Amino acid sequence: MDRQLYDLAGANPEFRFSPYCWRSRLALMHKGLRTEFLPWRFTEKDKIAFSGQGRVPVLVDGGRVVADSWNIALHLETTYPDAPSLFGGPQAQALARFVNGWADSVQLPGLSRLVLADIVPALHEGDVEYFLRSRQERFGMPVEAVCAGREREVETFRANLAPLRLLLRNQPFVCGEAPAYADYIVFGGFQWARCVSDFPVLAADDVVAEWVERMLDHAGPQARDMPKLRRVQNPL
Numbered sequence: 001m002d003r004q005l006y007d008l009a010g011a012n013p014e015f016r017f018s019p020y021c022w023r024s025r026l027a028l029m030h031k032g033l034r035t036e037f038l039p040w041r042f043t044e045k046d047k048i049a050f051s052g053q054g055r056v057p058v059l060v061d062g063g064r065v066v067a068d069s070w071n072i073a074l075h076l077e078t079t080y081p082d083a084p085s086l087f088g089g090p091q092a093q094a095l096a097r098f099v100n101g102w103a104d105s106v107q108l109p110g111l112s113r114l115v116l117a118d119i120v121p122a123l124h125e126g127d128v129e130y131f132l133r134s135r136q137e138r139f140g141m142p143v144e145a146v147c148a149g150r151e152r153e154v155e156t157f158r159a160n161l162a163p164l165r166l167l168l169r170n171q172p173f174v175c176g177e178a179p180a181y182a183d184y185i186v187f188g189g190f191q192w193a194r195c196v197s198d199f200p201v202l203a204a205d206d207v208v209a210e211w212v213e214r215m216l217d218h219a220g221p222q223a224r225d226m227p228k229l230r231r232v233q234n235p236l
């Protein structure tokens with residue numbers, strides 16, 4: 001296959017849990033592009049050095065190398081204009097960029113305070129020390145401390161979802177009648193949380209939880225069943 005996505009994996013190489021990689025996976029599915037999803041671990045910086053940076057997702061599309069989920073979405077939209085649009089036009093693309101910024105600066109940091117510590121048992125043993133050290137540096141405290149107040153923090157997290165909740169009371173998807181890239185951005189965060197943790201980040205009767213279910217129907221068994229692979233150890 002001449003299209004590959006480097007995709008964060010856990011101890012089980014089939015366990016794929018990165019919120020950003022889920023954005024790109026669903027964008028590729030939306031465009032109908034067959035892709036090989038290559039497992040990548042945090043410490044395998046050498047494997048993606050050709051992209052000039054050290055994070056996934058990295059897309060290799062024929063001769064093109066594209067890093068960063070937003071850049072990948074733009075690349076797919078411009079390279080495959082005849083496939084279904086990820087944005088629905090330039091104005092919607094500009095608004096999707098706001099959603100991307102909201103997810104990166106509000107949703108994912110909020111979810112980190114709820115589930116970050118639960119990632120550790122799912123990691124490849126070679127990644128554990130790097131993950132604990134790098135996240136301690138990023139959050140300014142040990143990983144367990146980030147989630148220490150989660151029973152209380154979850155209320156703040158849920159309250160901060162009010163704009164999303166108001167939207168989803170009026171329409172089935174973030175993008176309207178059918179899902180598109182802004183849905184994939186936000187879904188990536190919730191998919192990350194449900195992959196790595198059993199902690200209930202949403203109340204079951206929340207319209208946001210109902211939307212997550214619709215997104216899981218849309219994404220198919222690859223997305224719905226992913227949490228089951230969390231605890232399976234690397235067979236190699």
Ligand SMILES: N[C@@H](CCC(=O)N[C@@H](CS)C(=O)NCC(=O)O)C(=O)O
Pocket residue numbers: 008018019020021042054055056057067068069070134
């Ligand atoms: N802005 C980037 C963020 C990508 C990112 O942070 N990816 C994480 C995986 S979820 C990563 O590769 N981290 C590498 C590390 O922490 O060393 C995007 O949207 O793709």
